[in-house]
Amino acid sequence: MNGSALVRRVHARTRELPGAELTHPFGPEWDVYKVRGRVFLLLTELRGQQVVTLKTDPEDSRALREAYPDITPGYHMNKKHWITVHPGGALDAGLLDDLVTDSYLLVVENLPKRTRPVDPAAFARDRS
Template sequence: MDARALIAAVETIARQLPDVDSTRAVGSNRRVYKIHGKIFMIVTDAADGAMVTIKVDPIRAEILRQQYVEISSGHGMNRRHWISITASDAISREVFENEVRESYRLVRAKLPTAERTSDGRRKRSLSGKQLQAVARMLASGLPGVDHGRPFVEKLDVYKVGGKVFMIVTDDPNELIITVRAEPEQRGNLFERFASVTAGRYLDKDRWISVGAGKGITQTVVSDVVKASYRLVLDTVPRRERPAGITDV
C-alpha cells in the first residue's frame, strides 16, 4: 500500500472498531487512536510518506520485523511492545488490517473487566442516587437481610444474622455506600477507582466507602455488596444463619 492507501485503511478500520476516538495535536502530523483513553495506534502522515505505529506482543513484533523490512521497532514508544509500519507495496492491506485489529484487541483486553460489556463497549458509570438504588435493591434481595436506622436517621443499615454488611448514607452531599472488604480487594479498588475510599463510620482497615465516579458501574456495586455480604455471613455461626442461604 502507498501512503494514501495506508491512511485510508486506518480510517476505515477505526470506524469499524467500537469505542475508538482519535485526536490530532495542533500543528502536528500525528494522529493518536485510543480505546477508553489507552493508545493502540499512532499515525504519522508526513510529506515523504506515512507510518503507523501500533502495540503488539513482543514475540509477534520480533517475527514481523524479521519478515518485513518496512516494519521496525516502534518510533518514540517502547521498542519491545510497539512496531512501526511504513507505507510500502510489500505490506498488503490484509496484513496491515490484521495487525491493527490485533493491537486494538491487545489494548482492549487489558482494560478493567468491570468497565467493559461482552462486546468491549464501556459500561456507563452510575450517579450517586443510582449507585445507592442498585445497592439497596441487591442487598434487599439477599437471603436473611433486614435493614433499619438504629444509629441516626441518615444511615440506612443493612444486616445479615444481626451483623452489619452495608450502610447507605442518605445525605445529598454524600451519596455513598459503606461495605466490608478484604485487604486485597480494598487495595485493588483503591487503585482502580478514585471514588472508593477508606470506610466511613467503621474500622477503616476492613471497610470501604463507594461513591459515584469514573468506572463505578452496576457491576462494581454488585461485586462489592455481594462480597461484603459473604464476608459478614462467614462470621455468623451456622446455627444462627437465616434459612435459604445459597451462593451469591
Template sequence: MRYLWLDEYLMNKRGVTKDFQPVWNWIRYHIGGKMFAALCLDDAGKPYYINLKLDPMESEFLRGQYPDILPGYYSDKRCWVSVRPDGAVPDSLLRNMLDQSYGLVLAGQSKKARRAALGLTACGLECAACPLHSKECPGCNQCNGRVFHAPAGKACPLYACAVHKNHRTGCGGCPHLPCALWEQVRDPALSDEAFRASVSARLENWKGVPSNAL
C-alpha cells in the same frame, strides 16, 4: 500512503475514538482512552509511519520477515512496531496487526473499563440508547449489575453469570448463548418477535470484540 482504508477501518471498530496530537503531529486512535494505533505525519501532513502494538514475540517475528516493519518509533520497542505506509506489507496482514493491537490494548483494561469503552452492558445492550438509562437505571456498569429489574440487593442474573461466576467481560463469546437466563430476565412487555430481535441485536453487538477481551 497506500493504505487509504485505514482510518475508516479503525473508526468502525466499536468504542474507538481519535484525536490529533499537535506536538508529535500524530493522529492517534484510542480504545478506552488508551492509544492502540497512530498515524505519524511529517510537517507536510504526509504519513511516514503507522504505529501499533503487538505481542513481543509476534513483533520480533514480523520485523524479521518484512523490511517495512520497524521497531516502534518513539514507543516501547519490545511490543510496538512502525509500519512504513508506502511499503510492501500486505493489506490483510496490516489489518490483522491492527486487530491485534486493538485487542491487546482493550484486554489490558479491567473488565468494567472494557464494557465502558465498548459502550455495552454485560448482556450486550447499548446503555446510552436505552430510554431508562439515567432515569430509572444508571446502567449495570455503574451499579455492578444491580439494575432496577434485578432481585433486591442482587445483580441481574445475566451480569452475575457473566461477570461474577464466569469472570468474563460480558455474555459475548459464551458457547451457551442464548441461554435460559435470557428468558428469565425477559421484559414481559416484549412480544416473542421483539424479544428475539433484542437478543439478536445484543449478540451482534459483541461481534467484532476480540476474543482475548471477552
C-alpha cells in the same frame, strides 16, 4: 501499499472498532487512536512518508520485523511492544487490518472488564 493507501486503510479499519476514538494530543500532525483513553495506534509523517505505529505482542513484533522490511521497531515508543509500518512494502491490506485489530485488542484486554467496549476473546473469534 503507498502512504495514502496505508492511511486510508488504517482510518477505515479503526472506524469499525467499537469505542475507538481519534484524538490529537500531540498536535494536528499526529492522529492518535485510543480506546477508553488508552492509545493503540498512532499515525504521523516520518521523513516525508506517512507511517503507522501499533501495539503488538513482543514475539509477534520480532517475527514481523524479520519477515517485512517495511516493519520496524515502534517510532518514539517502547521498541519491544510497538512496531512502525512504513508504506511501499509487501504488506497487504488484510495483514494491516489484522495488525490494527490486534493492537486494539491488546489494549482492550488490559482494560477493566466493566469498561471494555467488547469481549476481546469473542471479538477475536468473530473475525476468524
